[in-house]
Amino acid sequence: MSAQTRTRTFSIKEAAALTGLPASTLRYYESIGVVAPVSRSASSGHRVYDEDDLDLLTWVACLSATGMSVSDMRQYVANGAAGAAAAEQQIELLSAQRERLAREAERLAVRRRYVQLKVDYWQAVADGDDARATSLSEGARALADELKRTK
Amino acid sequence: MSAQTRTRTFSIKEAAALTGLPASTLRYYESIGVVAPVSRSASSGHRVYDEDDLDLLTWVACLSATGMSVSDMRQYVANGAAGAAAAEQQIELLSAQRERLAREAERLAVRRRYVQLKVDYWQAVADGDDARATSLSEGARALADELKRTK
DNA sequence: CCTTTGACTTCAAGTACTTGAAGTTCCTAG
DNA sequence: CTAGGAACTTCAAGTACTTGAAGTCAAAGG
Numbered sequence: 001m002s003a004q005t006r007t008r009t010f011s012i013k014e015a016a017a018l019t020g021l022p023a024s025t026l027r028y029y030e031s032i033g034v035v036a037p038v039s040r041s042a043s044s045g046h047r048v049y050d051e052d053d054l055d056l057l058t059w060v061a062c063l064s065a066t067g068m069s070v071s072d073m074r075q076y077v078a079n080g081a082a083g084a085a086a087a088e089q090q091i092e093l094l095s096a097q098r099e100r101l102a103r104e105a106e107r108l109a110v111r112r113r114y115v116q117l118k119v120d121y122w123q124a125v126a127d128g129d130d131a132r133a134t135s136l137s138e139g140a141r142a143l144a145d146e147l148k149r150t151k
Numbered sequence: 152m153s154a155q156t157r158t159r160t161f162s163i164k165e166a167a168a169l170t171g172l173p174a175s176t177l178r179y180y181e182s183i184g185v186v187a188p189v190s191r192s193a194s195s196g197h198r199v200y201d202e203d204d205l206d207l208l209t210w211v212a213c214l215s216a217t218g219m220s221v222s223d224m225r226q227y228v229a230n231g232a233a234g235a236a237a238a239e240q241q242i243e244l245l246s247a248q249r250e251r252l253a254r255e256a257e258r259l260a261v262r263r264r265y266v267q268l269k270v271d272y273w274q275a276v277a278d279g280d281d282a283r284a285t286s287l288s289e290g291a292r293a294l295a296d297e298l299k300r301t302k
Numbered sequence: 303c304c305t306t307t308g309a310c311t312t313c314a315a316g317t318a319c320t321t322g323a324a325g326t327t328c329c330t331a332g
Numbered sequence: 333c334t335a336g337g338a339a340c341t342t343c344a345a346g347t348a349c350t351t352g353a354a355g356t357c358a359a360a361g362g
Contacts, residue, residue: 013309024350027312032348044357046310055292062265065258070348087277094270101263107216108259112252114213119245126238141206164339175320178342183318195327197340221318 010049019057021064026057034060034073067100114143161200170208172215177208185211185224207231217248217255265294 016023026047029035035056038047049057056077063073072093079089117140124133167174177198180186186207189198200208207228214224223244230240268291275284 011309022350023310025348028349044310046357059269062262062269064348065262087273090273091270091277094266094273098263098266098270101259101266105256105259105263108252108256111213111216112249112256115217115245115249115252118210118213119242119249122238122241122245126242162339173320174340176318179319195340197327215318 008051010054012047012049015047015049015054015057018054019061021057021061029057029060029070029073032070034070034077063097067104068097110143114140117143159202161205163198163200166198166200166205166208169205170212172208172212180208180211180221183221185221185228214248217252219248261294265291268294 010018012023012026015026019026021029030038030047035053038049038053040046041048060073060077063076064070068076076090076093079093117136121133121136121140124130124136161169163174163177166177170177172180181189181198186204189200189204191197192199210231211224211228214227215221219227227241227244230244268287272284272287272291275281275287
């Protein structure tokens with residue numbers, strides 16, 4: 001029932017759509033060895049991705065999205081290929097990643113409030129409501145302080 | 152009471168600490184014209200930042216942190232200098248920024264769940280709990296799909 | 303059969319910083 | 333007054349991509 005689904009292959013465009021990474025980045029990651037060279041169509045020379053490639057790339061996409069360096073990703077992928085033996089190290093790498101994300105989330109929340117405040121500020125300026133503008137301006141300053149502390 | 156507080160000046164290191172931007176980035180932004188050349192100490196040639204500079208840089212830091220391009224920042228800063236007349240355009244720019252941030256927050260939330268799942272997965276592998284590992288692996292796949300949809 | 307369209311290919315250059323080297327200048331303590 | 337170290341300066345090179353140019357290949361329409 002799934003003999004053909006499991007062996008389906010994908011063009012670079014499809015792989016890009018499925019992993020969320022631009023095609024240019026897929027080529028780039030391959031060129032610098034983050035992922036192994038992808039097999040090619042014999043006739044056209046175009047890259048042909050299988051489902052295993054996609055699984056790996058989805059995972060790499062997640063790592064890169066969280067600010068992991070390409071050399072760390074290379075390392076991580078190598079570990080992943082080594083299998084369960086490297087589980088300990090995977091967990092370590094991932095926990096660091098998780099904390100990075102948590103901090104990122106905090107900073108992002110503050111930034112959102114900051115931007116909203118700035119929108120309100122300029123709205124007040126546009127409305128000629130100077131008192132409100134001044135008070136918002138002070139709020140922005142306070143938030144900017146908070147932003148710098150969370151960093 | 153605040154005659155001297157309002158005229159306080161800052162070194163590049165202090166400016167970096169207060170804005171959250173590395174000193175190298177402050178120099179870079181100046182070199183490419185995102186901000187106007189900062190005044191210098193007559194004796195040493197070192198940069199001297201005043202509070203207005205800091206306000207502007209804090210704001211630029213927020214814009215850059217949310218993914219605004221340097222040319223857009225340049226534009227934005229130019230508008231800011233023009234004052235209230237450009238309020239309309241500021242609001243437009245900022246609203247776009249706000250939406251970018253909202254999308255970013257969504258994606259970040261999914262990514263955090265994804266990483267947590269991967270931690271759990273490797274923990275299960277380390278524990279030899281194959282059934283749990285398989286089930287978590289499926290969950291990861293579902294989340295990866297979601298991640299790609301939110302993009 | 304030929305041409306055009308579109309997706310792919312590589313390679314070179316651009317973007318937004320970051321890092322490192324090499325050389326001042328400032329400050330503090332001997 | 334002078335030696336040392338921290339902090340500053342510029343400039344060049346590195347990083348992680350992204351974008352654009354120029355060419356190749358495959359299927360569809362005339």
